[in-house]
Amino acid sequence: MNVQASVSQLTQHKNNQANLPIASLVERILSREEGILTSTGAVRATTGKYTGRSPKDKFIVEDEETKNLVDWGNVNQPISEEVFLNLLNKVSDYLSEQNEIFTFNGFAGADSKYRLPIQVVTQFAWHNLFANQLFIRPTEEELASHSPEFTVVSAPHFKADPEVDGTNSEAFVIVSFKHRVVLIGGTEYAGEIKKSIFSVMNYMLPTKQDVLSMHCSANVGSEGDVALFFGLSGTGKTTLSADPNRRLIGDDEHAWSQNGIFNIEGGCYAKCINLSEEKEPQIYNAIRFGAVLENVMVNEESRLPDYDDTSLTENTRAAYAIEHIDNIIQPSIAGHPNTIVFLTADAFGVLPPISKLTKEQAMYHFLSGYTSKLAGTERGVTEPEATFSACFGSPFLPLPAAEYAKMLGEKIDEHDAQVFLVNTGWTGGPYGVGNRMKLSYTRAMVQAALEGELNNVETAQDEFFGLAIPQHCPGVPSDVLNPKKTWNDKEAYNHKAIELANKFHDNFKKFDHVTEDILQAGPIYKEQNR
Structure with a gap:
């Protein structure tokens, strides 16, 4: 047949x-x-051992x-x-x-x-x-x-x-x-x-x-300014793009053509772990009739979902049509991006919560795609693991990473987009010692970046990674902006920063055809200094 x-x-x-x-x-x-039908009107299904x-x-x-x-x-x-x-x-x-x-x-x-x-x-x-x-x-x-x-x-x-x-x-x-x-x-x-x-x-x-496809979320401001949020699962793409002050284009998959941005999907696939109406009202209220809850625990009597219960997996999910979000743009199409945000959940706790990237640094960090695999997103992952995923989405990229990076670099140049690296991971220490960055701080930093408030602010260069760290950001304590200041043990911070810098250098060896200026845009701490 x-x-x-x-x-x-x-x-x-x-x-x-x-x-x-x-x-x-x-x-x-x-x-x-x-x-089963839940109290929200959404259907809940479970997926057995493959979560x-x-x-x-x-x-x-x-x-x-x-x-x-x-x-x-x-x-x-x-x-x-x-x-x-x-x-x-x-x-x-x-x-x-x-x-x-x-x-x-x-x-x-x-x-x-x-x-x-x-x-x-x-x-x-x-x-x-x-x-x-x-x-x-x-x-x-x-x-x-x-x-x-x-x-x-x-x-x-x-x-x-x-x-x-x-x-x-x-x-x-x-x-x-x-x-x-x-x-x-x-x-x-x-x-x-x-x-x-x-x-x-x-x-x-x-x-x-000849269209660039991207693992990113996207939204648009009242002035038509477009923002992209790159990142692997669990880094905050869905959460940060669902902004009540901006219209959502989409939460996960987009393409950038000669005309601008368009959503590849017609819905959202949001992580539900610790979901609350207070922290994420748009996502919380999108879970209604027609939506699908995946592996979310539900009270047998009240049928209320328990988003804090990880009995089946930490990778609990909600699938819902984009129309379930009130503040969207339809059709899911917008102009060329003004701001690009790379999201990383740094389990080492040493990357700045936000930093401004040069064009060369943007290419370096896009190719690196550093983050931490978060528990539950893949079988066998039970706690955060440092990983590099080229273009912040290598599991889904059939072509060589350099093909996507070349297209992105050309579009950044053509449309003069500002690029930021945002750490939504740990601060004050690595996983197990420090804490996840407060969502309210991350939202404030991203808002400042999107509104141009960080374009001309004073910056300091990170001693290990060479990143430009803003010295001030509305709504964020200054000490939070410098990761080293959040650690009690400064020597422990140095060791962790060196360890991560070396991981960046080791990973980047596979990109042997990049230009020298991109190669030099990585961490200042060099491999030979070990």
């Missing part, structure tokens, strides 16, 4: 529930006992085109077309035997000039509701003429046999750019559906349309 026949077998399933309205999907979820992405089980099919374009390695693992086709046929046969399956037709990419028509076929009704919330929903007119150019097939209860099927485990996420199919099995974690399409767009937009 060929690919087209396998996909057609699914879409022609006698009980293929296609493009069901939200209310009907919720009814199906409840009747099939896939989830985060499974990067070791993600593959790209190596073919005539991808073999020369994809950055192969631990992130982009190659798999043969034969293995993919065999698994696709097995999954197709498996889903065809189900009593019913569910299909969502929509788009990735808010700008109609660059959008990708997609189709998501799922075994679970709640996964289809998830797709409905996260991707761009078509109008009735668009649906009538919808012709998918990429299909996601998700069968969580189909378990692969690694010895027979050529996978690493029972779970698999396989992307075939030749056949325009994403095949997911063995995992119930809905985030794989979202991120697989992001990976697809990270390949298609730069190579086919």
